[in-house]
Amino acid sequence: MKLKFGIIGFGKIGQLRKRVIEELGIGEVIALADPNINSFDIDSSIELFTDYQELIKLDIDAVIVATPNFITSQAVIDSLLAGKHVFCEKPPGRNLNEVKEIEKIFSKTNNLVLKFGFNHREHFSVREAKKIIHNNVLGEIMWARGFYGKSGGENFENEWRSDKNLAGGGILLDQGIHMIDLLNYFLGDFDEVKSFVTRSFWNIGLEDNAFAIMKNKQNKFAVFHSSSTQWKHLFRLELFFENGYMILSGLLTGSLSYGTETLIIAKRNFSDKGQPNEEELFFDEDKSWYFELNDFYSCIVNNSQVIQGTIYDALKAMELIEKIYENKNF
Amino acid sequence: MKTRIIKEKYKIEEIRPQEEYNKYIQLIKDDIEQIFNDNAGTFIKQCPACGSRESSFKFSKYGFVYRECSTCSTIYMTPRPTIEMLHNFYANSKGVKYWNSSYVQNTKSRIENVYKTRARWIKESIEFSSNSSNSYLDYYPKYSPFIEEISNLKLFNKLVAYKPFESVMQAISKSKFEIRTSIIDEKFSVISAFEVIDRFFDPKDALKTIYSLLEDNGLLFLSTTSASGFDIQYLLKNAKNIIPPINMTIFSIEGITKALTEIGFEIVEMSTPGTLDLQIIEKQIKDVQLPKFLKDIITNRDNSVKESFQEFLQRAKLSSYMTILAKKRK
Numbered sequence: 001m002k003l004k005f006g007i008i009g010f011g012k013i014g015q016l017r018k019r020v021i022e023e024l025g026i027g028e029v030i031a032l033a034d035p036n037i038n039s040f041d042i043d044s045s046i047e048l049f050t051d052y053q054e055l056i057k058l059d060i061d062a063v064i065v066a067t068p069n070f071i072t073s074q075a076v077i078d079s080l081l082a083g084k085h086v087f088c089e090k091p092p093g094r095n096l097n098e099v100k101e102i103e104k105i106f107s108k109t110n111n112l113v114l115k116f117g118f119n120h121r122e123h124f125s126v127r128e129a130k131k132i133i134h135n136n137v138l139g140e141i142m143w144a145r146g147f148y149g150k151s152g153g154e155n156f157e158n159e160w161r162s163d164k165n166l167a168g169g170g171i172l173l174d175q176g177i178h179m180i181d182l183l184n185y186f187l188g189d190f191d192e193v194k195s196f197v198t199r200s201f202w203n204i205g206l207e208d209n210a211f212a213i214m215k216n217k218q219n220k221f222a223v224f225h226s227s228s229t230q231w232k233h234l235f236r237l238e239l240f241f242e243n244g245y246m247i248l249s250g251l252l253t254g255s256l257s258y259g260t261e262t263l264i265i266a267k268r269n270f271s272d273k274g275q276p277n278e279e280e281l282f283f284d285e286d287k288s289w290y291f292e293l294n295d296f297y298s299c300i301v302n303n304s305q306v307i308q309g310t311i312y313d314a315l316k317a318m319e320l321i322e323k324i325y326e327n328k329n330f
Numbered sequence: 331m332k333t334r335i336i337k338e339k340y341k342i343e344e345i346r347p348q349e350e351y352n353k354y355i356q357l358i359k360d361d362i363e364q365i366f367n368d369n370a371g372t373f374i375k376q377c378p379a380c381g382s383r384e385s386s387f388k389f390s391k392y393g394f395v396y397r398e399c400s401t402c403s404t405i406y407m408t409p410r411p412t413i414e415m416l417h418n419f420y421a422n423s424k425g426v427k428y429w430n431s432s433y434v435q436n437t438k439s440r441i442e443n444v445y446k447t448r449a450r451w452i453k454e455s456i457e458f459s460s461n462s463s464n465s466y467l468d469y470y471p472k473y474s475p476f477i478e479e480i481s482n483l484k485l486f487n488k489l490v491a492y493k494p495f496e497s498v499m500q501a502i503s504k505s506k507f508e509i510r511t512s513i514i515d516e517k518f519s520v521i522s523a524f525e526v527i528d529r530f531f532d533p534k535d536a537l538k539t540i541y542s543l544l545e546d547n548g549l550l551f552l553s554t555t556s557a558s559g560f561d562i563q564y565l566l567k568n569a570k571n572i573i574p575p576i577n578m579t580i581f582s583i584e585g586i587t588k589a590l591t592e593i594g595f596e597i598v599e600m601s602t603p604g605t606l607d608l609q610i611i612e613k614q615i616k617d618v619q620l621p622k623f624l625k626d627i628i629t630n631r632d633n634s635v636k637e638s639f640q641e642f643l644q645r646a647k648l649s650s651y652m653t654i655l656a657k658k659r660k
């Protein structure tokens with residue numbers, strides 16, 4: 001069964017989603033909405049709009065929301081109210097309240113699928129680490145450290161992401177949210193947060209660094225750092241268990257600038273003088289975009305529950321981010 | 331696809347003790363004289379991996395000739411013993427019986443570095459689909475410590491030993507393994523074929539049999555010697571792990587990839603996690619003609635350089651011990 005898709009927001013990610021829908025053969029993109037839509041060279045069979053309100057009036061099954069943050073939650077709400085299944089890119093809104101509004105509307109819908117794009121969960125290193133935990137190779141998790149950072153770049157200060165009104169948050173909301181979601185995914189339900197949120201370098205009205213230490217109800221701890229002054233792109237998530245550890249380092253992205261995606265696995269062994277034999281896995285492809293949209297599709301056609309990237313995952317991530325922001329000092 | 335790199339440190343003598351190995355080879359040479367009696371078997375005209383008809387003479391050993399496929403670089407014996415001759419050989423070989431015996435196999439180092447590592451690989455990598463029977467089949471098991479390691483994992487609802495060697499009968503009798511010599515209407519979630527696929531008259535036929543025994547999405551764990559491996563490429567007939575008539579097909583990375591994907595497998599992992607290539611070449615440096623560049627690394631550089639070189643071999647899939655995890659595509 002092929003679905004009819006509309007895409008709201010036709011920037012880099014919107015274009016990628018279109019390609020993935022077509023490659024997977026799960027449906028057809030029949031309409032696009034973007035304020036700059038007339039500047040794109042697009043197949044003439046696709047309906048084009050500058051206003052997404054026109055797009056959601058069409059007879060389409062599902063909508064992809066890939067807009068700048070200030071439009072996101074309203075576009076999701078309007079699409080749900082128009083009876084469309086929605087796939088929404090991260091972040092799910094500019095703040096927790098916006099996501100709560102989505103939840104309020106979504107809870108009143110029937111049989112609609114709402115999924116959020118926490119695609120890092122579908123990276124091979126993350127899937128593999130989850131599987132190893134599931135197969136109980138290393139015992140109970142105790143603590144984690146997650147670092148995610150980028151270098152900003154020459155035009156960074158002029159991007160919409162650096163505009164407080166359009167983005168709602170800085171690096172924490174933009175990129176840090178993926179690491180926050182992964183920490184939730186591996187440890188979950190943090191209830192205590194100590195943090196520093198600061199602007200160290202970039203001349204923008206938003207944070208360029210966020211540091212946090214978090215504890216959950218099961219007394220498991222996480223250290224978190226999100227940065228746009230990380231001059232060498234970095235993704236690193238360290239997971240420590242009773243019987244060993246796993247380190248996810250590097251991430252296969254479109255730009256290939258986060259390094260080879262690797263997963264290091266080691267077992268605790270007190271006779272190794274603190275130098276355990278590490279096993280390293282590396283991955284040569286990123287199928288996260290395919291896994292995500294395939295899952296979205298199968299939830300729609302099988303009328304089944306979303307498992308990864310639910311509204312609750314979105315709320316949990318935004319709650320944690322809101323707690324970290326409480327200590328903003330600029 | 332993923333690739334595994336392991337950094338365990340042990341010496342070749344620990345898993346292949348000199349004295350026992352020499353005795354093994356002497357027994358195999360006696361076997362050849364008594365069992366084959368100058369009859370080398372039948373010629374094969376096509377590469378057993380990729381089907382190409384182009385090949386060139388590579389080397390001969392103990393009276394058996396090996397050719398190299400001009401297309402995929404798989405090294406294969408031709409003429410090779412027929413199925414009946416092989417049957418006769420395995421039923422009567424004193425060499426095989428000696429090498430498979432617990433006297434040789436049940437050593438601490440082999441258990442730690444060979445069998446526990448294999449069992450751990452399976453434990454880390456298995457993933458059962460929702461309708462899976464969680465069953466396991468070991469294809470032609472021959473080493474008793476591995477039977478014990480798999481039994482200890484307690485991962486499977488059913489354990490089957492398909493055509494086991496005499497050497498594992500005692501271990502099987504003490505385990506939950508069931509023995510099968512033929513299989514009708516039975517499918518398995520996981521099949522392992524360690525050090526066995528190179529020993530068939532028609533290895534691709536054996537892979538097809540394995541494919542037919544797997545459930546949809548079932549997993550094959552396979553290990554074999556790689557013709558792309560560093561020590562094999564330089565040692566050729568002096569390679570101690572190429573023992574005719576046992577090792578008849580030395581697959582290259584490209585050859586085994588083609589064979590598996592043609593049958594319908596998806597390769598999930600392709601690794602050469604060997605740690606011994608450089609050590610082996612160093613020990614047999616008189617047997618090989620090395621380019622000066624490689625000789626320099628081996629004779630004039632320190633251990634840390636050699637360790638990085640060995641790690642590079644693994645990263646480039648150029649170590650001679652190859653492990654593959656393949657999934658039966660639906």
Ligand SMILES: [Zn+2]
Pocket residue numbers: 377378379380381382399400401402403404585
């Ligand atoms: Zn070939």
